[in-house]
Amino acid sequence: MTTQNNDTLSKLSDTDKIIDGAANDIRGRKVKDKDGKDVGKVHDLLIDDSEGKVRFMLIEHGGFLGIGEIKSFIPVDAITRITEDDVFINQTRDHVAAAPGYEPALINERAYHEDIYNHYAFASYWGAGYAYPGFML
Numbered sequence: 001m002t003t004q005n006n007d008t009l010s011k012l013s014d015t016d017k018i019i020d021g022a023a024n025d026i027r028g029r030k031v032k033d034k035d036g037k038d039v040g041k042v043h044d045l046l047i048d049d050s051e052g053k054v055r056f057m058l059i060e061h062g063g064f065l066g067i068g069e070i071k072s073f074i075p076v077d078a079i080t081r082i083t084e085d086d087v088f089i090n091q092t093r094d095h096v097a098a099a100p101g102y103e104p105a106l107i108n109e110r111a112y113h114e115d116i117y118n119h120y121a122f123a124s125y126w127g128a129g130y131a132y133p134g135f136m137l
Contacts, residue, residue, distance in 0.1 A: 008049040030086045031059050033093045071102035077122040
């Protein structure tokens with residue numbers, strides 16, 4: 001459990017860290033909603049620097065041919081299944097589209113993280129009793 005008010009998260013692509021096993025690196029995979037509809041693709045992963053755990057997927061969605069794409073975070077807690085090509089989540093595409101937008105300046109603000117967790121109806125990783133998803137790193 002993290003006890004500080006702000007956490008340091010880093011994009012995996014901005015660090016020298018690697019994911020254990022290529023099958024576990026989900027960057028570039030398509031994200032599918034609970035109905036199997038395309039949501040977007042995993043652009044990057046946000047790592048908690050103090051614990052070395054993935055906390056969020058940074059996904060790109062919307063737009064056409066890369067133009068007008070929106071980026072947003074989805075907590076890894078939303079992942080229900082991972083395949084070689086896809087990451088399945090327990091949310092709808094419309095719910096993801098309504099999520100708080102990606103704000104690079106707020107990447108380490110706990111209130112921003114809490115807004116995201118609340119939107120997806122998950123307990124925050126710094127809260128009492130939080131259990132890290134077993135299929136992640």
